[in-house]
Amino acid sequence: MISAVSSFDPVERPDINDRFFNRELSWLSFNERVLAEATRPSYPLLERLRFLAISGSNLDEFMMIRVAGLSGQVRSGVDEVSIDGKTPQQQVAAIRAKIGELVDMQQRALAELRALxxxxxxxxxxxxxxxxxxxxxxxxxxxxxxxxxxxxxxxxxxxxxxxxxxxxxxxxxxxxxxxxxxxxxxxxxxxxxxxxxxxxxxxxxxxxxxxxxxxxxxxxxxxxxxxxxxxxxxxxxxxxxxxxxxxxxxxxxxxxxxxxxxxxxxxxxxxxxxxxxxxxxxxxxxxxxxxxxxxxxxxxxxxxxxxxxxxxxxxxLKFEPFNPRYPERILEHDGDCFAAIREKDMIIHHPYESFEAVVDFIRQAAKDPSVVSIKQTLYRAGNQSSIIAALIAAAESGKSVTAVVELKARFDEEQNLHWAAELERAGVQVIYGFIDWKTHAKVSMIVRREEQAYRTYCHFGTGNYHPLTARIYTDFSFFTADESLARDAVKLFNFITGYVEPQRTEQLSISPINLRETLYGLIDKEIANAEAGKPAAIWAKLNSLTDSDMIDRLYEASRAGVEIRLVVRGICCLRPAVPGLSETISVKSIVGRFLEHARIWAFANGHALPSRRAKVYISSADAMSRNLDRRVETLVPIRNPTVHDQILDQVMVANLLDTEQSWVLDSSGHYHRIESSDHPFNCHRYFMTNPSLSGRGAALSRGGVPRLDLRRGRE
Missing domain, CATH: 3.30.1840.10 (Polyphosphate kinase middle domain)
Structure with missing residues (x-):
């Protein structure tokens, strides 16, 4: 049973033939879903109050950035329309009306919570x-x-x-x-x-x-x-x-x-x-x-x-405390991160698995006499960063350390300036990247001397190197010693630090160079498979989907018969389930105890999803023009079978199965909370109680991880 509880309702309801929803109104709809968590009777009272406070902070930032920008366009006489055809002035008017509703809803929620x-x-x-x-x-x-x-x-x-x-x-x-x-x-x-x-x-x-x-x-x-x-x-x-x-x-x-x-x-x-x-x-x-x-x-x-x-x-009056697990595979190697990664690729699923594994990766590199160099991107590191401390320790021990510090990380600029100065004082080579592009990719690269040769260990993340957000954001930390990915990582850092654009990469796709084109190629392959009568499907998990060209590509795939299932937490400008345009596309949003933040793309590749033969990727990028065209981002293919299974069969399937924290977007722009189900399922609770696959090591062979099946729910 699905019940309409919350919606984004533009001041002028758009014609059903229009292809896109308004970006700003879609964001306000997301914040309304956050606010709705403050009214959930099943949540502890102080957690409900926390969601109310978050909705307030979110709205403040929206006003200070998005509304401020649109108001500036109005003052400057800019008449460029949004992808849904609204002028800046029309958008500001619609936003103000919706904000008035949200503020009233916040005050009603506060009155209720005060009494409780x-x-x-x-x-x-x-x-x-x-x-x-x-x-x-x-x-x-x-x-x-x-x-x-x-x-x-x-x-x-x-x-x-x-x-x-x-x-x-x-x-x-x-x-x-x-x-x-x-x-x-x-x-x-x-x-x-x-x-x-x-x-x-x-x-x-x-x-x-x-x-x-x-x-x-x-x-x-x-x-x-x-x-x-x-x-x-x-x-x-x-x-x-x-x-x-x-x-x-x-x-x-x-x-x-x-x-x-x-x-x-x-x-x-x-x-x-x-x-x-x-x-x-x-x-x-x-x-x-x-x-x-x-x-x-x-x-x-x-x-x-x-x-x-x-x-x-x-x-x-709060959620029961949750302590993330430390990956068993690293413990089986007596805490040696390099030995665990050398054995085979591994992915850590935050916040269910500890961010300390990432910190230990850098700490171990700082202390290890065999480590020659460390290269690291830093977008947001927090105000108490053990990653920064480890990089400083590495530089002070004589290692070559390079840190790409992004000054354009909104509201973290001052903190990042502070860290840059601290790192430089310790002898770290600090690079600020491009003037007009943000370096948003999350990558660490450690070069280690082993048996008269060098081996490179890489970390590719979907989240920031931030110890606090790593406890509340769902993200991936992918560790690998794959030689081709290592060579690609070298090219990525040379691109950022020396503007040396890679002519080609072996596995990694990088925006703004070829990430968009890689995704287009994968979508086109699904279109070709559908036209040839083969299984064709795309599953994606994103924070935002706003790029009009990417949306049109997905519409094209839908018209060809490709099944597309999207989990988009926040802004979604794509209009799903429109006959002749997007009838094979479904969109859901998950809002719950943790903030969904990891990005996943999965392509059927001629086989019904989920499948071992599917092409699976994780990314630091959302499907937004800024991520695809004006930021340095990564799209990482997942080839290790266990990691592939964890991301596709465990994480992606769990997100699709979730009924207790999910909202479904309809073709008119309304989000409906899924109220009940024959097979109720909470993906956050599932990962809190069931260990991941790739970090389990020998423990995996002893079983204990329930399998998930889209047809029957949890098995």
Whole structure:
């Protein structure tokens, strides 16, 4: 049974003959699916609150990047239409209408969760709903920890309106001086160093937002004044960094650009519905531009800040802790990663298998006297990176270490600049790659001296070298000592570091050189097989599908009779199940405890899927124009039989079988949650309880891994 629960519903429902859905509205639909997880009764309450906070953070980033970019096009008079035929102005109008719906849904979800959490002894309150004891404690907290760090600023001709930082929250107060009835407006900006929510001590957890605390005790900030009104507000600014191709010094450019981003144009201003009229008028005059979206709400501003409440120590209200397994095959070789990889190719399935295997791969290389060199791409590494530490240790031990640090990783630019400086100080050769292309490929290459020769060990990943996201993103880490892939990896690094474009590769496909053409060739082969009456099918697992040419190629395959099953977590501009266009294409999205992030392509190759003879690939790239044309990405063929089985027969089939976290996209743009099934199946739970194939080593021969069958579900 499938029930319609959530949808993306364009302001103007597109004609069914149109080939594409709008990219931005499709993303908003994805965030609606994330928000829907906050309403699932089967989830623990704090996990539901976490999904609500994530939906808020997601929406903030969407406003700061996508809406900011479209608004800039409107201001510049750009009339280029999107793939669904909408002008920038039409898209902004449709987006604003949908955002209004999403914000209302978030506030309703918060109201429901507040009531449920109250019953569990966790209270999210404002300054008006506290007993005398809590009020006394909070008053002292305000005196000790808030007053010393906030700075009231008068708003008058002698005091220019202060700068409000991106994502900044502030309060405007309307005051009357008691001794002479003089009127005054004061602003208090809340420093980002202050926790968004204050927890009042006690057996039961009571959280009060910092803006409520400031409003409650404003009289302590303004002695001699009567507070006659207040208004809480929040600002989001344009946060995209546009790279100038003529930038002479990339590092200096990004340091400057990061500073400019903090002062970007105001894209969204949220105002408390109870805001004093005088304060609201000042905010609109000083901050709101003609294209600024102004939202007035009687709910909470900055709902992403609820992530702080989720950290409450209540394991009974969270998912049962999960500890990833360490690959048994490496343990069978006494922790020697190189020996395990030398035996045969191996893939690690994160987060179900530990990211420590990747870290140990680099750590072992750093300590191993036989290792000659290490080359590594770094897109996002996090702020506490053991990978960075291992690379520094390797350089300090005299090894040749090259790190390709991508400065254009959005919102990680500053962190990456920091890591680049740390690496350079340790003697690592730091390369920043191309000015106009992001290096998004995730590759490590270790050269080791063995028996009077060199052997190269490679790691190809679908996720970042980031220890925190590796615990919540589903990704692949593919390890191989295959000589042809090693030669291709050398060419890839030479391309990035020296602009030496490879004339040909043996196995690896690289964007923007030949990755698109490789996929086209594989799709065309399925079309030819279908026309010849052979089994023809394509299975793909992606985060986003937006490239119009790739979608048209899939439409062509569908018209030829190729069965196409897509698992697209986020944006999908392809319109499935349209007679004569895409009737053999199905699209589903999985949203659950973990964020689906791995990319897989599988082609039937003349045999019914799944099959040992199918062609299977993993990739760092999504089917988006930027990934295929403006980023350095990899598409890696999987030839080892055990790894092939794990990706196709285990991971891909499990994603197709999932019923408990899946949404199905219909031809009109609506997503329907699969509510129940004769064979209920949760792919996340399956991988949490069943070990993978290629990392099991000798343990695999003892059985214990259930087989999956698309016809009967779990077998």
């Amino acid at each position: 959490l109250d019953n569990q002894g966790i209270h999210i309150v404002d300054e008006r709903h506290m007993d005398s004891q809590a009020t006394a404690w909070l008053r002292q907290y305000f005196i000790d920890y808030v007053v010393p760090v906030v700075t009231p600023q008068a708003i008058d001709p002698a005091h220019p309106f202060p700068f409000v930082a991106n994502q900044g929250i502030g309060v405007l107060f309307s005051l009357r001086r008691v001794r002479d009835d003089a009127r005054l407006v004061e602003m208090v900006l809340i420093p980002s160093a202050i926790p968004r929510f204050v927890r009042i001590p006690g057996e039961e957890a009571t959280y009060v937002s910092i803006e409520s605390v400031i409003c409650r005790f404003a009289d302590l900030l303004f002695p001699g004044f009567q507070v006659e009104g207040d208004g809480v507000f929040r600002v989001l600014r344009d946060s995209d960094i546009e790279l100038e191709e003529e930038a002479e010094d990339l590092v200096r450019y990004f340091r400057t650009a990061i500073q400019r981003r903090r002062r970007g144009r105001v894209i969204l201003m949220e105002i408390d519905r109870d805001c004093a009229p005088e304060a609201e008028a000042i905010l609109r005059e000083q901050l709101a531009l003609p294209d600024t979206l102004v939202n007035k709400t009687d709910g909470m501003l900055g709902i992403g800040g609820l992530a702080g409440v989720v950290e409450e120590d209540r394991p009974d």
